[in-house]
Amino acid sequence: MANKPSIPKGTRDFLPEQSLKRQFIFDTARSIFQLYGYQPIETPAMENLETLTGKYGDEGDKLIYKIQSGKNLREQLGEEKTVALDAVYPDWLPQKSDRALRYDLTVPFARFVVQNQNELSFPFKRFQIQPVWRGDRPQRGRYREFYQCDVDVIGSNGLLNEAELLCIVSEVFENLGLGDIQIRLNNRKILSGIANVAGLGNYFSEMTVAIDKLDKIGVEGVKKEMIARGLPAQGVKKALDHISRKADSETVLRMLSGSLIGDEEGQRGIDEMRKTLRALPEVVREKVEIDLTLARGLNYYTGAIIEVGHEKFPSSICGGGRYDDLTGIFGLKDVSGVGVSFGADRIYDLMEDLDLFPKTLSASSDVLFINFGEKESLACMELAMKLRSDKFSAEVYPDAAKMQKQMKYANSRGFRFVILIGSQEMDDKSATVKDMNTGDQQSVRFDDLNKFVFDKLGAE
């Protein structure tokens, strides 16, 4: 194979610096999730096809990656049909599929909860950081393989959960240096109330799908789409008037309370929203605004819906909501859940744009020992081992290559210190240590090397 190797469209290799930065995002989220008592789980990349199909709408179903089963259909077909098949399409072993790659973490989580219910204590608070795959058309910021970072609590109706998740969202972004996010909050029950009083009660799903596009096509576009879908024009106008209200949260909720008089579900939505906001500490509260235009297309949401944005990024970087019956599709009824999903790849892109990754996240080591030959390098191996026992990262250049080549490596990797031990240094039991920041060189006794590095790095 002499072709230049490549990877499938929409997938990526991650070089060391990128991997370290990604790991920083995952580690940060993980540590916050654990402080709030959420526990990690993992599910397999492969699910049974029937677990996934029918859960993401017709469009979603088409994007699911199916895995070929090992079964050779030729054998199953028998010889007669195989001959007929060869006439249609020779030199080809057709295979069926009964497994597929995870499309998101939510449906596998619902499946996990039902399957493992006897081993879990409820409310069950879990987080999960794993890749998902979608056969979407690749474009800037949209990949076919990407990580999701989900945190959910299942088996509790309490609105403290919504509040807690908003605290988690705030704290994760704060820890990533993105304290200036905006959290938009809405409630599907309020949207349902608005649909009802506008006479669109029978078109709730169509209404939310259309509203979901408001960012992209504007109010007029949404109006047109709703009317094109057969929604009564007067109701459409009324609903859009309601959701276009802008004011501070208290005012919005008071106005809504009046507009939705007599609509029980709408009033319940308002009450849920009030309780959620009340439970927030001020530092989180000030990042949250009620946005009645927030709909989130996914139909499994039944209460709060949440979306997080940043003024320097065109799309949302985190989102979620409450779903009252997600496990129902797998046979476990009446279990309510609520959760949010962090878009790790988008957060990465945003942090890169804003130069927010810590400078200490470098792929370089503290110390490189130059290799002057077998005898010297063995002394270096020992000293490197000693440095590592104090948690300094250290490398010995593995070949007695030309000095120029070794120094080129030292520069490209960005070591903090380069240590030279030639025959003179061996005799003196002292290393020549070059500080790569200042260019200074000095002689340090072998026995004092750890202390020397400790003092220098400690002072920085």
Added chain:
Amino acid sequence: MANKPSIPKGTRDFLPEQSLKRQFIFDTARSIFQLYGYQPIETPAMENLETLTGKYGDEGDKLIYKIQSGKNLREQLGEEKTVALDAVYPDWLPQKSDRALRYDLTVPFARFVVQNQNELSFPFKRFQIQPVWRGDRPQRGRYREFYQCDVDVIGSNGLLNEAELLCIVSEVFENLGLGDIQIRLNNRKILSGIANVAGLGNYFSEMTVAIDKLDKIGVEGVKKEMIARGLPAQGVKKALDHISRKADSETVLRMLSGSLIGDEEGQRGIDEMRKTLRALPEVVREKVEIDLTLARGLNYYTGAIIEVGHEKFPSSICGGGRYDDLTGIFGLKDVSGVGVSFGADRIYDLMEDLDLFPKTLSASSDVLFINFGEKESLACMELAMKLRSDKFSAEVYPDAAKMQKQMKYANSRGFRFVILIGSQEMDDKSATVKDMNTGDQQSVRFDDLNKFVFDKLGAE
């Protein structure tokens, strides 16, 4: 769907405690790799099919999971052929595949190095911890989705690399509590020398494949297999005599040096082995034994081969070796590499058997606040937030459920402290703190809560 949900055979869900233990293994390995200057990379789960096929032998090729492309072959076939196809196999949309799931981390790494060579500095030292997929027959300890944990250096011939990797192996297992591993070391050049002097030079590959089965089928079995494969009986006997030698390393190497006189490659192998052993610190050296029966079936190995075992585990838990031309298959010649792969799932099973995971690795939090109603729970939310700011994990039970239910949750999750704040406690601004280890209860002022928890946990 009312069926009990399930996952594909050979795959697994990981519950919180299992996930934490797995993470402990990965984190331990990662921190050691980084101390030695190895850098993380990630490659996509999906590779182009042509990147993988032909690299793992005929048997391996069959185990590769292929992903169906989104293209509908019916459209490509045109109507006439489609009608014929329907006659053969109705209601079925056949699809072709041009992508597949990663089968190991080595071939994708070779592809990565060639594709990204201009952005890497050589020698390039990388580690990679990602899942791989194989359509193998599932059995105890063998899964269809499992993690590999690979560490390799590429672009250097120096034998210090072999020595360094043995140090890494020793240190990783030491840190996992598995200090009592045995590292078996051999060299393919020595095996080649033995083949040559035994007159089996033309059967080297067949010889190593047969020797690789020695553990399973014994010397007589290997002998039979080699003869069945057409190897001359006298040579087979001679080769097996050589590899069956058992003595201390120095003696084995001295004897070999005599037996392989005149065989240049064999002598080079002996020299490599000597240099590698010489570069090892005593603490690692004493875990290594020369085992001439170690062959490792994979034909890309050209120098050192390494396998790590533990007396309480039936198969190897880590293995690797040097490969002189792995990137050659992707068009980059003369780049030598050496690496080892840790079998994370086997290590997990072994550590579980020996009860080696740290007891602190628990899925429980430090503190649970019992929920007595909205007003009290808001006070708890604030106190929990304050505890978390000092890195104590804290939860507020999300519903004002019956005390019995909340205490059942507290017990099943294993919290260290349960804190009760009812109306009396609200008035007194003091919490009732129950120490779940001792059963003691005491009153602690809200303001002193962090210090109280700190003192208690710090003393443990």
